[in-house]
Amino acid sequence: xxxQGNKAAVKGHPRTGIKAIVFDLYGTLYxxxxxxxxxxxxxxxxxxxxSTMWRQKQLEYTWLRSMMGQYISFExxxxxxxxxxxxxxxxxxxxxxxxxLCNAYLNLSPHPEVPAALQRLKDMGLPLAILSNGSVFSIDxxxxxxxxxxxxxxxLSVERIGVFKPxxxxxxxxxxxxGLAPHEILFVSSNxxxxxxxxxxxxxxxxxxxxxxxxxxxxxxxxxxxxxxDEVPEIVSNT
Amino acid sequence: xxxQGNKAAVKGHPRTGIKAIVFDLYGTLYxxxxxxxxxxxxxxxxxxxxSTMWRQKQLEYTWLRSMMGQYISFExxxxxxxxxxxxxxxxxxxxxxxxxLCNAYLNLSPHPEVPAALQRLKDMGLPLAILSNGSVFSIDxxxxxxxxxxxxxxxLSVERIGVFKPxxxxxxxxxxxxGLAPHEILFVSSNxxxxxxxxxxxxxxxxxxxxxxxxxxxxxxxxxxxxxxDEVPEIVSNT
Numbered sequence: 269x270x271x272q273g274n275k276a277a278v279k280g281h282p283r284t285g286i287k288a289i290v291f292d293l294y295g296t297l298y299x300x301x302x303x304x305x306x307x308x309x310x311x312x313x314x315x316x317x318x319s320t321m322w323r324q325k326q327l328e329y330t331w332l333r334s335m336m337g338q339y340i341s342f343e344x345x346x347x348x349x350x351x352x353x354x355x356x357x358x359x360x361x362x363x364x365x366x367x368x369l370c371n372a373y374l375n376l377s378p379h380p381e382v383p384a385a386l387q388r389l390k391d392m393g394l395p396l397a398i399l400s401n402g403s404v405f406s407i408d409x410x411x412x413x414x415x416x417x418x419x420x421x422x423x424l425s426v427e428r429i430g431v432f433k434p435x436x437x438x439x440x441x442x443x444x445x446x447g448l449a450p451h452e453i454l455f456v457s458s459n460x461x462x463x464x465x466x467x468x469x470x471x472x473x474x475x476x477x478x479x480x481x482x483x484x485x486x487x488x489x490x491x492x493x494x495x496x497x498d499e500v501p502e503i504v505s506n507t
Numbered sequence: 508x509x510x511q512g513n514k515a516a517v518k519g520h521p522r523t524g525i526k527a528i529v530f531d532l533y534g535t536l537y538x539x540x541x542x543x544x545x546x547x548x549x550x551x552x553x554x555x556x557x558s559t560m561w562r563q564k565q566l567e568y569t570w571l572r573s574m575m576g577q578y579i580s581f582e583x584x585x586x587x588x589x590x591x592x593x594x595x596x597x598x599x600x601x602x603x604x605x606x607x608l609c610n611a612y613l614n615l616s617p618h619p620e621v622p623a624a625l626q627r628l629k630d631m632g633l634p635l636a637i638l639s640n641g642s643v644f645s646i647d648x649x650x651x652x653x654x655x656x657x658x659x660x661x662x663l664s665v666e667r668i669g670v671f672k673p674x675x676x677x678x679x680x681x682x683x684x685x686g687l688a689p690h691e692i693l694f695v696s697s698n699x700x701x702x703x704x705x706x707x708x709x710x711x712x713x714x715x716x717x718x719x720x721x722x723x724x725x726x727x728x729x730x731x732x733x734x735x736x737d738e739v740p741e742i743v744s745n746t
Contacts, residue, residue, distance in 0.1 A: 325723075331570045332700050332725060335674045336707050340726070348724035356721040435574045461571050468575050482595040484564075485587035486571060487579070 285452055286472065286504050289389060290424075290442045292433075292457035293400035296476055297497075298376035298410060306372045310365050318353055325349035327461075330401055330432035339430040341403045346373050374409040378416060379478065385497035386419040392501065397422035399442045399455075401432045422446065434465025442471075456500060460484040467491070474500060524691055525711065525743050528628060529663075529681045531672075531696035532639035535715055536736075537615035537649060545611045549604050557592055564588035566700075569640055569671035578669040580642045585612050613648040617655060618717070624736035625658040631740065636661035638681045638694075640671045661685065673704025681710075695739060699723040706730070713739060 294300050301319050308315030326349040333339055340348075347370045354361035389396055396419055400407050404425045411417050422445050426438050433439075443450060450470030457463045458476040464486040467473045475483060475490035476497065483490065492503050533539050540558050547554030565588040572578055579587075586609050593600035628635055635658055639646050643664045650656050661684050665677050672678075682689060689709030696702045697715040703725040706712045714722065714729035715736065722729065731742050 328567075328570075328700070329723070329725065331567075331574060332673060332703070332723075334574055335570060335671075336704050336725070337675060338707060338726060348726075352721060352724045432574075434571060436576060461567070464571070465575050468577060482591060484568075484571075485591045486568065486575070487577060487587075 286394070286454045287448055287452040288395040288397060288446050289454045289456060289500070289504070290397045290399050290446075290471075292455075292459060292462050293398050293402055293407060293410065294376075294459075296456060296458040297382050297398070297416075298378050298414070300373075300376065302377040303369065303372040306369055310369060311359055314357065314359065317357060318359075321353045321356065322346075322349050325352050334432045334435055339432075341427070342401050342406055342432075343370065343373075343403055346370055374406060375413050376410055378414050379497065381496045381498040383416065385500060386416065388498075388501045389504070390419055392504065394504065395421045395446065397424060397442060397446060399424045399433075399438070401426050403427050433462050434468075436465060436469045439466055439469035439471065454500075454504060456497070461486065463490050464488050474503060525633070525693045526687050526691040527634040527636060527685050528693045528695060528739070528743070529636045529638050529685075529710075531694075531698060531701050532637050532641055532646060532649065533615075533698075535695060535697040536617055536621050536637070536655075537653070538618050539612075539615065541616040542608065542611040545608055549608060550598055553596065553598065556596060557598075560592045560595065561585075561588050564591050573671045573674055578671075580666065581640050581645055581671075582609065582612070582642060585609055613645060614652050615649055617653050618736065620735045620737040622655065624739060625655065627737075627740045628743070629658055631743065633743065634660045634685065636663060636681060636685060638663045638672075638677070640665050642666050672701050673707075675704060675708045678705055678708035678710065693739075693743060695736070700725065702729050703727050713742060 291297050300323050304315040304319045307318040311318060326346050329345040329349055347366065350366060350369055351361060386396060398407060398420055402425060404427050407423045407425055411423060424441050424445055426432055429437055431437060442453060453471050454474060455466040455471035456474045456476060457466065460483045463473045463475045464484060467488045467490065472491045474492040474494055477493055478496055494500060530536050539562050543554040543558045546557040550557060565585050568584040568588055586605065589605060589608055590600060625635060637646060637659055641664060643666055646662045646664055650662060663680050663684055665671055668676055670676060681692060692710050693713060694705040694710035695713045695715060696705065697717065699722045702712045702714045703723060706727040711730045713731040713733055716732055717735055733739060
C-alpha cells in the first residue's frame with residue numbers, strides 16, 4: 269500500500285485540472301507535537317508521552333463524538349483528551365495547567381518547510397484554503413499566531429455542520445466555498461484517515477508522509493505521496 | 508470521572524426495572540488479547556506489541572469506515588488492521604500467517620469469571636443477549652467455539668445495518684430484538700467508548716473495568732462500574 273502510494277508519487281504525471289489546493293491543518297501544516305515543550309515544562313520528562321496519548325485521544329474523541337451524534341468543538345475535544353491523558357498517566361491537572369496546555373494548541377508551529385512552500389504555490393496563482401476539524405476560532409488563532417494568514421483565501425471549519433472529518437459531508441464544505449467540483453481540488457493531508465476520507469469523497473489527494481509512517485488500510489490509496497510540502501509545487505507545476 | 512463511576516457502582520441501589528442484559532462481545536465477554544500467544548508463535552517476542560496495535564487499529568478502522576460510509580465486515584477490518592500492524596512493525600505477513608492469526612479472533616477465550624457469571628444471571632431468569640460489532644459468522648463462531656451458546660437468547664450483529672458501534676442506531680437493534688425499551692435493558696461493556704454510546708442511547712450501562720483502566724471523557728458516565736462479570740448479578744439481584 270505504502271509502496272504503491274510512493275510509486276504513485278514518483279510516476280504520477282502532473283495534474284492538469286487542479287484549480288485550488290485545500291490543506292488539512294493539524295499535523296499537515298502545523299506540528300501537533302510542538303506542544304511537547306510546554307507539556308515537558310509542566311510535567312518534566314513526560315512531554316512526549318503526554319503529547320502522543322493526548323493527540324491519539326483527541327482524534328478518537330472527534331471520531332466517537334461524530335458517530336454518537338454528540339458534537340463538541342475541537343477545543344473541547346482537545347481539553348477532554350488532556351483530562352483523560354493526565355488521569356491515565358496519573359498526573360495532577362489543575363485548571364491553570366489545563367488552560368496553558370490547551371492554549372498551546374492555538375500556538376502550534378508550522379512545519380519548517382511550510383511557509384516557503386505556500387509562497388511558491390501562491391506564486392503559481394492557485395487559491396489555497398484550509399479545511400480543518402478546528403473551530404473557526406481555533407483555525408483563525410493558529411493561522412494568525414503563526415503569521416500565515418496572507419496565504420489563504422478560505423479558512424473552513426467543520427463547526428457549521430457539527431461533525432468531524434472523515435465524515436464525507438465535511439469535504440463538501442470545500443467544494444461549496446470554492447465553487448469547484450471535487451476533481452478540481454487537490455487535498456493535502458498528513459493524516460492517513462483524512463486522506464482516505466478525502467479520496468472516497470472524490471478529491472485528488474496528496475498524503476504528506478514526513479516521518480516514514482504507514483498508510484492506513486482503509487480500502488483506498490492517496491493519489492500522491494510526498495515527504496514534505498516543498499514537494500507539492502512539483503505535483504501541480506503543469507496545471 | 509473514574510471515581511464518580513466507582514461511587515455509582517458502590518452506592519447505586521439495585522435496579523428494579525431491568526428485564527434483560529445485553530453484553531458486548533470483544534473485550535467484555537472474551538479476551539481480545541488471547542491472540543497474543545498465536546502472535547508470539549508467528550513472531551517470537553512480538554506478541555504483545557502486535558496484539559496491542561492490532562486491536563487499536565481494528566477499532567479505529569470500524570470507527571473510520573462507519574464515518575466514511577464504507578462499511579466492511581468486522582473480519583475484514585480485523586485483517587486490514589493486521590496488515591497495517593505488520594507493515595508498521597516491519598514484519599513479513601504471508602497469507603498463511605494472516606489466515607492463522609485472523610482465525611484466532613474466531614477462537615477467543617472468555618475471561619475466566621465469565622461462564623460462572625452467565626450461569627448465575629441465567630439462573631436469575633433474565634434473558635441474556637450479545638450485541639457486537641462482529642459479523643453474524645464471527646459472533647456465532649466465537650460463542651460456539653467457547654461452548655457458551657446455551658446462555659444467550661439472542662446473538663445480534665451490526666451486519667444488518669452496516670455501521671459499527673458507537674453509532675447509536677446499533678443499540679436500537681437490541682430493543683427491537685428483545686421487544687424492550689432502552690431503560691429496561693442493562694448493557695454491559697468493558698469498552699468505554701461503547702459504554703458511552705450505550706449510555707447516550709438510553710441504556711443503563713455497566714462498565715467492566717478489569718485492568719484499572721480510565722474511563723473516556725466523552726461527556727457521559729456509566730451507571731455502574733464493576734471489576735468483573737461476577738459482580739453483575741449483585742446489580743440486578745433485586746429486579
